Amino acid sequence: MTRFSRSIVLLLIILAFGEMLEARRGRKRGGKPKHGHGKERIKGIASLLSDLVRANPEKLCSIDVVGKLTISTTGTDSKTGVLNTEGAMCTETTNDATDYIAIDLGSVDRVEGIITQGHSNNDWYVTEYKVETSDDGTTYTAIKDENGLDKIFEGNFDNQTPVSNAFPETVEKRYFRIVPVSIVGEKCMRVGLYDCESVLEVLDLDDDDK
Structure with missing residues (x-):
């Protein structure tokens, strides 16, 4: 994996994790997350993060x-x-x-x-x-x-x-x-x-x- 592609992976993880936290905060406040979708959105983001981590064990899980x-x-x-x-x-x-x-x-x-x-x-x-x-x-x-x-x-x-x-x-x-x-x-x-x-x-x- 090139330095550029590693940076893209890490950026995607940071962005996705931020989206997931925002969605969870919205649920805890009793309202809808800013961008909607609620629990399904959180599950989708979590699945994306999981796939990214598992696809890059050398850099992210070593x-x-x-x-x-x-x-x-x-x-x-x-x-x-x-x-x-x-x-x-x-x-x-x-x-x-x-x-x-x-x-x-x-x-x-x-x-x-x-x-x-x-x-x-x-x-x-x-x-x-x-x-x-x-x-x-x-x-x-x-x-x-x-x-x-x-x-x-x-x-x-x-x-x-x-x-x-x-x-x-x-x-x-x-x-x-x-x-x-x-x-x-x-x-x-x-x-x-x-x-x-x-x-x-x-x-x-x-x-x-x-």
């Missing part, structure tokens, strides 16, 4: 992971490994199925999904991966699909475009591992986590009866 990433080998050329930074976290080899990037959030947090990128300067990226979670940083369990098998997430199709994947269910964990399954070039990733539900709760988009 969880801070700076300084919280490590890699299973020493072969990395990135200081951070987070989205939109130089380089990427790259493993020392490409044929070790146990390689992973680990994230320690520092405490239990709610996570709705993951965002990935490839290497910033080379055509290296991960096309498929698994995600494992843990309570203690020692015992990890892979996120499962609808058949109870380890879920294989579709990763990147180039090295630059961020690709987001929602988990089948929101998880509340401290530790995460991203395990590459299929790659192009080298096993390199920049990663992030997101939780749009928390953003929507802050905006109070799920409660249209107030």
